[in-house]
Amino acid sequence: MTPADAATWLTLEVDVDEVGAARRRLIDQLESAGHDVVFVRDAGAVLSELLMNAMIHGVPDDDGHVHAGWRFDRDGSLELEVRDSGGYDVPTPRAAGDADGSGRGLTIVDGTCTSWDVDTTDGTVVRARLSPPPTRVRRLRPGSAGDS
DSSP states (O other): OOTTTOSEEEEEESOHHHHHHHHHHHHHHHHHTTOOHHHHHHHHHHHHHHHHHHHHHBOOOTTSEEEEEEEEOTTSOEEEEEEESOBSSOOOOOOOOTTTOOOOHHHHHHHHOSEEEEEOSSSEEEEEEEOOOOOOOOOOOTTSTTOO
16 A cells, blocks of 8 residues: 555654544544444554554654555455554564563454555555445335335
8 A cells, every 4th residue: 555545644653642643533534434333443443553563663764653544445345554664573463471461462453354464575564454344234024114
């Protein structure tokens, strides 16, 4: 994903307040579009986890920023992307540490997303895809509230 083909592309300072602002922006867009509350919550959580990982474990660009973007694909799935200039390790899910309480981020991403991947060709780019729940169709019987 590039800034040109993202529905939204953000350049963020390495600051925890920026994570909250990015999450709020995504949630506002999804809620405005009428998405399911669980889908909205999950998308916000995944974006937050990816951004926190980039800020804690990654390296910001030369201007001190990390980047995030999202878009909807033709099948209705949401693609999130977070990028930094690289880190020391390839991001992988791990069990949470007992003492420090960290380590749950990518486990949450792995359990929530339809798919996700990491590209370390040029920095670290983590992409995650979430599929919205299927639309429920309610059939009305003759004589029910839907008849005119």
